[in-house]
Amino acid sequence: MSQFWSKTVKNLTPYVPGEQPKLSQLIKLNTNESPYGPSPKVLTAIAAATNDTLRLYPDPNSDALKQSIAKIHDLPTNQVFVGNGSDEVLAHAFLGLLKQERPILFPDITYSFYPVYCNLYDIAFETIPLKEDFSINIEDYIQKNNGKNDGIIFPNPNAPTGKALPLGRIKALLQSNTQSVVIIDQAYVDYGTESAVSLVNEFPNLLVTHTLSKSYALAGLRVGYAVGHPDLIEALERIKNSFNSYPIDKLAMAGAIAAIDDQDYLKRISKAVIQTRENLIKDLNELGFETIPSYANFIFTKHPTKDAAAIAAALREKHIIVRHFKMARIDQYLRITIGTDEQCSTLIKALKEII
Amino acid sequence: MSQFWSKTVKNLTPYVPGEQPKLSQLIKLNTNESPYGPSPKVLTAIAAATNDTLRLYPDPNSDALKQSIAKIHDLPTNQVFVGNGSDEVLAHAFLGLLKQERPILFPDITYSFYPVYCNLYDIAFETIPLKEDFSINIEDYIQKNNGKNDGIIFPNPNAPTGKALPLGRIKALLQSNTQSVVIIDQAYVDYGTESAVSLVNEFPNLLVTHTLSKSYALAGLRVGYAVGHPDLIEALERIKNSFNSYPIDKLAMAGAIAAIDDQDYLKRISKAVIQTRENLIKDLNELGFETIPSYANFIFTKHPTKDAAAIAAALREKHIIVRHFKMARIDQYLRITIGTDEQCSTLIKALKEII
Numbered sequence: 194m195s196q197f198w199s200k201t202v203k204n205l206t207p208y209v210p211g212e213q214p215k216l217s218q219l220i221k222l223n224t225n226e227s228p229y230g231p232s233p234k235v236l237t238a239i240a241a242a243t244n245d246t247l248r249l250y251p252d253p254n255s256d257a258l259k260q261s262i263a264k265i266h267d268l269p270t271n272q273v274f275v276g277n278g279s280d281e282v283l284a285h286a287f288l289g290l291l292k293q294e295r296p297i298l299f300p301d302i303t304y305s306f307y308p309v310y311c312n313l314y315d316i317a318f319e320t321i322p323l324k325e326d327f328s329i330n331i332e333d334y335i336q337k338n339n340g341k342n343d344g345i346i347f348p349n350p351n352a353p354t355g356k357a358l359p360l361g362r363i364k365a366l367l368q369s370n371t372q373s374v375v376i377i378d379q380a381y382v383d384y385g386t387e388s389a390v391s392l393v394n395e396f397p398n399l400l401v402t403h404t405l406s407k408s409y410a411l412a413g414l415r416v417g418y419a420v421g422h423p424d425l426i427e428a429l430e431r432i433k434n435s436f437n438s439y440p441i442d443k444l445a446m447a448g449a450i451a452a453i454d455d456q457d458y459l460k461r462i463s464k465a466v467i468q469t470r471e472n473l474i475k476d477l478n479e480l481g482f483e484t485i486p487s488y489a490n491f492i493f494t495k496h497p498t499k500d501a502a503a504i505a506a507a508l509r510e511k512h513i514i515v516r517h518f519k520m521a522r523i524d525q526y527l528r529i530t531i532g533t534d535e536q537c538s539t540l541i542k543a544l545k546e547i548i
Numbered sequence: 549m550s551q552f553w554s555k556t557v558k559n560l561t562p563y564v565p566g567e568q569p570k571l572s573q574l575i576k577l578n579t580n581e582s583p584y585g586p587s588p589k590v591l592t593a594i595a596a597a598t599n600d601t602l603r604l605y606p607d608p609n610s611d612a613l614k615q616s617i618a619k620i621h622d623l624p625t626n627q628v629f630v631g632n633g634s635d636e637v638l639a640h641a642f643l644g645l646l647k648q649e650r651p652i653l654f655p656d657i658t659y660s661f662y663p664v665y666c667n668l669y670d671i672a673f674e675t676i677p678l679k680e681d682f683s684i685n686i687e688d689y690i691q692k693n694n695g696k697n698d699g700i701i702f703p704n705p706n707a708p709t710g711k712a713l714p715l716g717r718i719k720a721l722l723q724s725n726t727q728s729v730v731i732i733d734q735a736y737v738d739y740g741t742e743s744a745v746s747l748v749n750e751f752p753n754l755l756v757t758h759t760l761s762k763s764y765a766l767a768g769l770r771v772g773y774a775v776g777h778p779d780l781i782e783a784l785e786r787i788k789n790s791f792n793s794y795p796i797d798k799l800a801m802a803g804a805i806a807a808i809d810d811q812d813y814l815k816r817i818s819k820a821v822i823q824t825r826e827n828l829i830k831d832l833n834e835l836g837f838e839t840i841p842s843y844a845n846f847i848f849t850k851h852p853t854k855d856a857a858a859i860a861a862a863l864r865e866k867h868i869i870v871r872h873f874k875m876a877r878i879d880q881y882l883r884i885t886i887g888t889d890e891q892c893s894t895l896i897k898a899l900k901e902i903i
Contacts, residue, residue: 227603290554424550442799
């Protein structure tokens, strides 16, 4: 604490990301990265952009990247916003769309950055408990405070549970909730969830966010995006242009365009992750674990008798890192990122020894 | 305007960066980029980092980059903050250090992003007029409101004038202004200005910001940094960790480290720019221009009879882009980035034809 800090700084409880250990030789299943590298076309595109023109500013509007994104979603570019990772996109959305008079709503168990943004920007929020089985009950959102809210946000599939809502439930929410912004955070959508992007032209209050850090295997490049009605996108652009004119560097832009353009590769590696996930769940169940059916590139699992924190610590001694949250309701669960088949076999072998 | 916008968005007047034209074959002297490419070691380092590990998140703390920066300034790493361009560093500094009760102070003619940040974060500010010769008079800051302010920020050298204050004047300001944060924005320091970094351990309220976009020739990579007392740095870290955990991507990190480590290259290309600047000023003066002595990689110049906007438009027809600000006091000036010797010769030739 310092006399020179603003009140904003004094009141913050910053987000703590999953560990990025600097040791090699680890099996890193703690931050939901892709076990496969990015499309080879990404590396080629970055190599082509690595030249003396790095002396020049990038296009502040990232138009070429927006065009690639717009194309895969069959939308015009003024319905696309891009940012330095989906965390930056979300930050701008909290300040530009969710900072209102009444509380916004999100699940009690969800991406733990949401309350951090609220804290940063002084946004009132209330959390809605997940049901006993960790599913989101959209009626709870519709009925909360007699239908009065100033925004709703949740990931679909949700993190860290991996549970997904079918598109019909998202639509039902939007039909009943037309007066505040609804943000669906689709960080993990490519692992088997129906996308809500098909609804953005029907509901002008729907914003759908995406990241290239998971299914596109580009966590190291920091690119995320949002799609929605042009008015919502304009709000994000206005915030962005009052914060940092050039958030996407030239290399990130080149790599992201190549990644988005290679949808075949995306589908191939996403499918491989899904296959490994289903095998891992089966193997875990055979060890007595109870695993929530997952639509993400991670699973959320607990053992009926063995303490989750103790398992995580024991795995760590075997150089396998998984994520454990010391939080009410979920402190007996582990969130395990889907690795390669080989990594998952090593994990299962280690768990057999531990249990 | 939309019913879904927050009040913050509705009240914004976003920053407008200098144009990034998509045409080639232009002589681009409008956004103060380096006329020379980055160190060859930068390109080598980026190439080495362009591989499958892009699937992994970068180090959220950018420790290796902080170490390189700390080394050149002979400071520990907890006195270094890094961000996605110095614009992001400044944004966090406005929210984390300059958002207080009383107005902050900056010059009436300066980097035009400062009032935009104030608008974004609802920070009160007052501007202090530059003296008639466009110099900053630090007594005006010391005396303003009987010495009561909640922060002072200006670039040294100032933009778009290119005028610099000697270190003694910065020190005098800090000696008289100990109760609020003073930010010296050193975007252009490598072109002949004494750095205020030597004062950070003497004055715990001094933050000094830098960019790699100008003298390091890496505008395309988006890296900036700040140095100061550990408490000031901690404020920036807390904001950053409540906004975006991973602002520096892996390639930007690799390139920035190589750039910082190659101080010989930095000195060589900065010296070349200074030499070209002095020649350009001489040539302009021979054409009747009145040019402010510059300590930056741009000059601020006016013609006694020919309208500045008209000159800029005429240059544009000849495919030369310079920057003109439609603002009180400076609307008869042009800000011209120092190009290569050849580009500056072409500029002078074009101006001879125009005038």
